Amino acid sequence: MIAHFGFGILLIAFFVTLYATLTSALSKREAPQRAASMVESARRAMLLTFPLITLASALLIYLLVNNHFEVQFVYQVTSRSMPTYLKVTAWWGGQAGSLLFWSWLMSAFASLATLRNWERDREFLPWVILVSCFTLAFFLGMTAFFENPFKMFYQTSDGVGAYFFQPANSMLFTPEDGRGLNPLLRHPGMVAHPPLLYLGFVSFVIPFAFAIAALITGRTDDRWIRITRRWALWAWLFLTFGLVFGGRWAYDVLGWGGYWGWDPVEIAAFMPWLTGTAFLHSVMIQEKRGMLKHWNMLLIILTYDLVIFGTFLTRSGVLSSVHAFAQSAIGPLFFGYIIVTFVASVALLLHRWGSLKAETEMKSLLSREALFLFNNLLFMSVLVVCFWGVIYPLTSELFTGSKVTVGPPFYERATGPLFAALLFLMGIAPLSAWGHSTLKTLGRALWKPAVVAVAITLALYAFYTRNAYALTGFFLVAFVVSITVYEYWRGARARQKSKHENFLAALSNLTKRDRRRYGGYLVHLSIALMAIGILGIELFQIETQGTLEINQRMSLGGYDMQYQDIARFTGPDGREVTRAVVGIYQNGQFLGNLHPRIDYYWDAQQAMTIPGQRATMKDDLYILLVNWEPASASGATFKIYVNPLVNWLWMGSLLFFAGIAIAAWPEKDRERAVVKASRQIHEAGAAK
């Protein structure tokens, strides 16, 4: 009953979205009066989708939480023994539910965008509704007709099958228990990772919608960029956090001692991040100098289609991956959608190409805009490497018949130098001026931080490492950090002198005056900190494996571990837990016990290796229980990793959050003032 109701609501939501799409698209042909009322009607239809999809989602969650196994989706992703919070998160734990979740977020964001003040940008409204509703209609259509979470099991003469409606001569069939969520997803990290990633994906649709609106209306100034600047920043934040949480989850759950395996699906989420990051930087050039209009359009189109492409890759079965959903029929639909949107957007861009001419010219190869261009080139190069890494096995299999694996060595080798160059640019770009810089002016601003960075590197050479890659990396990190701190210090000192404020007040006022710049600097700092973590684990990770008897010891990287005890018992949700107790010592001093364990899920017939971890800023001790046979007397096999500096990665991401929050926190008064001022300009321009 409830499932039927949910299905009905889903259908209504789909048709309402379709109505909004068509009405906004057709409004252009009508007389202004009628067009305005059509757009208003489309806008209201758009706003209606959010409560509708929310209701459908609430019904699905009700079914999930209350063990309605007669519903196919509930049967697939939950089981009686799962705790309630996991039953709720099972919403996005399977194909059908996660598509509904995607639609729900999309509708929320589109509604938010629709609710903003449109006074100044009336002409954009129908097209923003069109693009966001078209996207929403696609996802809703897929949820309603192809991957419906409300399908139910019926017993017919041919056996049990899942149907939308009760077939003739059939009975509702309710399985005793569900299959349960994929064990990999039964982890608190999975509560945060997919929603954040989807939030990032979905919120990039809004800047795209505005970009398309700008292209369709032929309004070629940077208005669309100014409207969506904060959207893009928040989208970027969500996407970054989605990736970081995903890394953290992999580190805690997958048991291979790392956080990033260059898996195709990870790359699929990373690619829109790359174009999004390039976009955030290059729009600044358009705002300040009126250049790169084509490029920004192309970047946001790419970001949008890479978002869809990433979703396509994970759900179509084209790639096999640890993260992949079960194979499904929606692959071709996604593919068709990508073709339609990409070709239409690029054709639109080519159509408007001539009117998107730059307003100023590039004056110096060392100007900030030129450096931003190099930054864009580097981001696109990383994108090319990633894209090729994903596509190459496909082409190889198609053309030579031999399957190949493109594993971490390829990506590390190919992207390493690019990331190093990006760090370097991150250092010098803030010091170069808009419009014009020479080697001399740049050098004058640069030499002090450079000296500090060299000194730090020499100290590291003397006391920490002789590894050339590491030293290069640490030098670049030191360079970025000292430049950024120096910039802050210089700005605050200058204010302190001229305004006679104390240093802290000067610092905070400075940040308040240009939150975008100083928030951006904080983000740069956070990236540098995260780079420390990445360098540490990538270059200095050590590991060992051995089989121990009770009370035997094994040591690695200054740590000693003593195998003390092991026990096997059944967990509350039916999994079989094998848990070892391991004592940790350093220099003979007892530090505490760790509990590496193996969880075996009988319902899914899958084992998970959960590490015992001890984290410090210097390094992580990460112990895995690899094997233990209760019958044999040969002891237990452990694998130990020491992951130096990896915590800087997680800490850095917190600073990242602070930076974005400073740069993108809504600024009501100021925004309104700016809107008012530029409206006058706009009206003056129109009057001409």
Added chain:
Amino acid sequence: MNRETATTRQTTMHPLLWALLFTAVFSLAIYSIAFAQGSTPTDDEVNQIAKKLYCPVCENIPLDACPTEACRQWRDQIREMLSQGKTEAEIIDYFAATYGERAASDPRDKVKAYLVPIVAILLGAAGLVSALRKWRKPQAAHPAAPANEAQLPAQMDDYVARIEEELRNRD
């Protein structure tokens, strides 16, 4: 096939390289003898090689971390080959020949794997440089850039002025 190309290349080698090659082969030989005679290879030695292999049963999980029975057998195979004195390269070659190229984590046909991205990046760089040159040309026609923009002030007071001005010019 491989051996043939290797020998043709060797004939043109510098004597110093010969000496290096000799020492390398010699030390390898000693290393393998040590293995052949010594105890069984440790887990760490096995994992060192397993890291570079992918077993098709565990998609995208390196062999050293994959818990399935098939992968355990593969690791035993590595251990056995190590104890026979095989080198890492030989073992990886063996796995690629027996189980297909996809067993190796690093694409073995380097040209095919790296050529496309390198060419694409170089094309992108060339495109950027040519675009920059095109943009810079008009500068010759009107070289007079505003003077206040042209110089980064060295003094603190000027710096304040610049910051204040930039802040004022924002939006």
Added chain:
Amino acid sequence: MTETTPSRRAVPLWAQITIWIFLVGLLIIIAMGLNRAQQGTVQPGQQIADFKLTFYDGYRIDENAEINLSDLRGKVVMINFWASWCKPCEQEAADLQRAWEKYEPSGKVIFLGVDYVDTETSALVYLKKFGITFPNGPDLATKISQYFRIRGVPETYFIDQQGVLRYVQIGPFVNLEQIEAQIDPLLK
């Protein structure tokens, strides 16, 4: 808007054409990959291309230590994909062997065991444990399994005297009769 109307400079035609060709090429590659992913195994009715199977030590067909499928025209061929690490394969191993013992004397049927992603040591232990006497060999470089696009092990393929695939069994056989039910019609 605020800028002076620029001269409408379009993208040169050659650049447009290059971009579109590149994009279409890319899309075709992805479409082919998608198509491949959507296909199941090789379908019955299809002529099976030739392949070579080299047997493990001790297995022979007419004194040959390897066989080409094309040499087996005129016989019904059953190809069984298995692996020593595969638990369901153990369920059907005895039935397969009994079926082989039944059909071998006639000389009209050949069983081939193709060992998927397995180490030779464990494979030989497995074959010995279940007393398998029909010829078995490793799937070198996974070429054969890739051709059949197997989705897992065990899978069994029945090929008729003309080399045409007639039936695909996904998963293990439960009893001898299931195997006979596929072979007997082909022998008529």
